[in-house]
């Protein structure tokens with residue numbers, strides 16, 4: 001892992017954007033259309049804004065990039081403003097100029113468990129057809145979740161239907177009219193699916209994330225902290241601000257990385 005502790009959330013987003021652009025350039029130079037894995041939530045908004053600036057400056061162009069969502073709610077009608085296809089179009093694709101028809105999202109709007117299982121399997125197939133995800137953007141839940149892989153998720157899990165934790169539903173109630181309107185289930189890339197991405201870029205800012213970040217980066221690799229699988233990935237870039245990093249014991253090593261010196265594992 002390369003862990004950067006930035007003075008401000010804006011700086012953390014700039015670091016993350018640089019890591020994303022670098023991975024996409026590497027993919028494009030091998031002659032493929034790059035695949036960018038997109039997360040929803042507040043954590044990556046600054047990163048998407050930075051990528052938008054790179055497009056405006058002529059340093060990036062996403063018209064030949066494929067987008068792939070990390071997860072989607074189950075049971076929202078297509079076009080629902082809180083549905084993740086809609087959210088990603090608004091908060092990521094529109095900002096960076098990624099064509100909407102190039103965005104892949106699991107189908108959470110089909111009815112019945114068999115159809116949802118089939119939608120999850122179809123999403124795995126789609127990711128394989130695209131050649132795999134070159135760089136996956138991630139946030140972390142205050143309970144350590146990654147995507148919607150809540151504590152207790154299998155470390156090698158694939159895209160599947162999951163029940164949302166009560167805390168996650170509470171955290172996300174702000175996007176719905178009332179807490180009871182938050183869906184109870186989702187389709188999420190599994191931890192094994194996420195680990196297949198060639199690079200992972202996680203952004204975490206604010207002290208509400210400090211405990212989860214410390215457990216994920218410095219605690220044991222455990223299903224109780226799904227984001228601890230980051231420790232297992234060969235190219236994980238972690239971009240934090242001071243507040244999100246405040247629970248880390250090994251801060252001095254990460255500061256070296258932020259100064260541009262060789263990072264450790």
Ligand code: F6R
Nearest residue numbers: 039040041042043139140141147
């Ligand atoms: C988003 C996702 C979640 C969020 C996490 C953090 O697609 O799957 O894992 O990344 O809940 O959310 P924010 O960034 O809103 O704190």
